Structures are given as structure tokens and as C-alpha cells.
Amino acid sequence: MTQLQSRPVTRREGLNRRGSLEPRDPRSPRRSTAVALLLACATLITLDQTAGALDPARRVVGEVFGPAESAVSTVTRPVTSIPGWFKTRSGMKDDLAKLQAENAQLQQQVRTSDYDRNRLAEYDGLTKAAEDLGYAVVPAHVVALGAAQSFQRTATIDAGSASGIKPDMTVVAAQGLVGRVLRVTSTTATVLLIVDSNSTVGGRASSSMKVGFVRGGQLGGDSLELQLADQSATPTAGDTVVTWGSAKAAPYVSGVPIGKVTSVYSSVRDSSKTAAVEPYVDFGALDLVGVVVPSGTKSDRAIIDADGRFKK
């Protein structure tokens, strides 16, 4: 109270809620401000949900915050990541070697999956040859991960449109599929991880070649669910699940390993079988990833091309 009385009495006086003539504290929230801000929130939510009219705003904020996130991450990652692993010149060389190995491995998987696809083609003529899928990979580091408080599994990577990355491109790591690009700024890109509950990937159980959909599972836990389109087919534990890809390789290219079936359970409600899939990628420790771009993409950094060679 003493504080109130010591203030200069230049303020508008009026009956307050308690019916006295005490001056209104100018710091207490004004109803008009509250209403205006609440309406602003409602407008923003409506705009973003119906029209996606706020994408330019996202882009502008991303252009500013993306590089800042990259900078902070570059400074702190060596400390926060595994002890003893420092970002030096030799560290970068290790990165190169690792990515080359990763690309070679992917190539191999693509080849074997093409073999499998051809085998499948004998049965139903469903698939076409995947010669046109010349994979090249743009290396990038994860610089920011979305918090669980936002109930989403997204990440920012430090490569954007200047490196030839566009929305709906596949993101892979050495172990397997990471996710797809949602939107890009000039130097960063936002990636939707496959463990997000909004993510759906076309998957194929490698042993039976049956196709289904892999969805993100429980929040926090790194688990996936595979639901086969053919209800009679039962995936078996230990099966590898790979992507079956989509037209024009967007958003997912084919033949990228997703994870391993750990258990199968059936739902009484809709009489379907669901398999729990453990992803190959450790999403808690994401660092070096690669974005799959068409072969011959112009980029501001070295690309690992389809033949496994580094190309500037």
C-alpha cells in the first residue's frame, strides 16, 4: 500500500472493482489489452490452420533464427555431444569418411531392394524400375531439436535452399531413414522426423514384401507402428522395414531402411494387425544427416554423388 501512495497522483481515478476510489494500478492487466491479444491469437490460429497464410512469416523468422541456431550449435555441440569428439579438421574428415560409407551402404540397399522389387514385379507388375532414382546426398548437421513440450518431433538442419534442398525431400542418416523436409530457408531446413505422431511413411516388410504404413508412435519414446494394407499378412519379428517410395521420389525415396519389427499385436477393435517397429536411427542423438537430392543438384557445399564420390 505504501508503494501505491508514494506514486504521483496523475492517474485517472475511478471506482475500482472493490468500490473504493483507490487509483488503478497501471501495471495490472488492462481488459482491453487482454481481449485484443486473445483475439490476435484466435486470428493467428485460424489463419494458419485454414490458409497457411503465415508461411512467409515463418520463413522470415527462420532466416533470422536459423543461422543463430547453427552458430550456437556449432559452438556447443562439441561440448554437449559425446566427450572427446571435437569438431576439428580431422573431425570433418571423419565426417566425410562416414558419409561416404553411408552413401555406399545406401547404394547397396537400393540395389538389393531393386532386386527385390523386380522379383515382386514378376508377380504383379506393380513396380517400375528405379533407374531414375539417382541418389545424391547433401550432408548436414542437426542444429536444433523441437522440445517435447511442443508435442512434435522436428529438427532444424544447417543446410537450406542454397544447398539445393527443397521441401519434401528425404532425410537419411547412416543407419536409416530420418524424415522429410517440411520447409526451407536459405541456410536451414526444418525436418519432420518419422517418429512424429503426424508422420506417415509407406513401408514394406522385407520378408513378405507386403506394403503398409509406418506411423510415428508414442511421444518421447522412439517407436514406430507398421500397419499392413493386407490384413491377412502378418509381419514377423526381426523383419526389416524399408520405404517403398513415392512417385518422383517425393517425399520419400524407395529402399531406405526404416527399422526392425520387434513385436506384433492385433487390435480387437478393427481386427487389424499392427507391428511395433524399432527405428534404426537413434533420434535422441541425431547429428550428421544427409538430404537426398537429385543427382547433379547445384549446391553451395560438397555433395556426395550417386556414385559415392564427393563432388563440389
Add this chain to the structure above:
Amino acid sequence: MTGRLVAMSGLLVAVALILQVSLFDAFAWNGVVPDLVLMVVVAGALSRGGQVGMVLGFGAGLLMDLAPPADHVVGRWALALLVAGYVAGRFRQDAGRPTVLTVVATMAACSFVSTSIYALSGMILRDPSLGFGQVLQVIGIGLVWDILLTPLILPGLLALYSRLEPAHAR
């Protein structure tokens, strides 16, 4: 609101947001990180009152909605932090600096309120579809984080805000 207050708040929110996504993700506990942005909002509201708290919360939330790697519907964090700023403003006492207990209690209340409102808005908008258990778990872990870090971070923020305070209002 003075220009200096706006500038300092903006800077603090930006730094908190970047640290939250780029540094603290390495220490995330089940994916949950401390709400540094919320701490700035609470500090502003505790030292300057609910009016500043609400505007600061709205602005900070909007930035959280837009900055990468966010992908949810824009306006959800703005709404949640706006209410948190209002709640923190109600905790403000006229006389003297807030006690440690008040600060921790305010932070806990605001952490609970903001995450709950954010989750509820997600359930209403179906963006993404959530289970009740997951939400409770995230709220709980977030609460622990915030209570643990409040004694370390909030005194500094409060001191920054009180240094900006105009002399006649002291």
C-alpha cells in the same frame, strides 16, 4: 512500455529460445527441456506486472510458434504464454522484491498452465493427436525442470528487469 524494456525483453526471449532448441536439447529428459522462454516471461511479469507480462508472453509465444523447428499451428504458444504472463502478473507483490518461494511457486504455476493450455489447444485443433498420459508426463517433467532451474536463472533475470525500472516506481 519503454523502448529499452522492449529491446531487452526481445533480446532475452531470442537468446532463451535459441538456447532452448540448440543447447538444451542435448540435456533433454524424455525430450522435455526447461522452458527458458517462459522464465523470461515470468521474470518480466513479476517485476513489471500483468500488463507487461501479457504483452511479453504474447510476443515470446509468437516467436516460439514461428522460429524453426516449430511446425505446429501458429498462435498456440502465443496463447499459452499470454495466459502465463497474466497468471505471473497476479503473483506480483507491490512491496519489495518477491521472495524465493513466490518466484518458484509462480514459475511452477506458469509452467503447468502454459503447457496445459498448449496441449489443450492441440487437442481441440487435432494438431497432433495426443494421448492424455503423454501430456501429463510432459507437463510433469517440464514442471520438475522448471522448479530445478528457477533458483539458478530467475534471480538474474529479475535483477536485469529491476535495473531497468524507472526511479519513481521504486
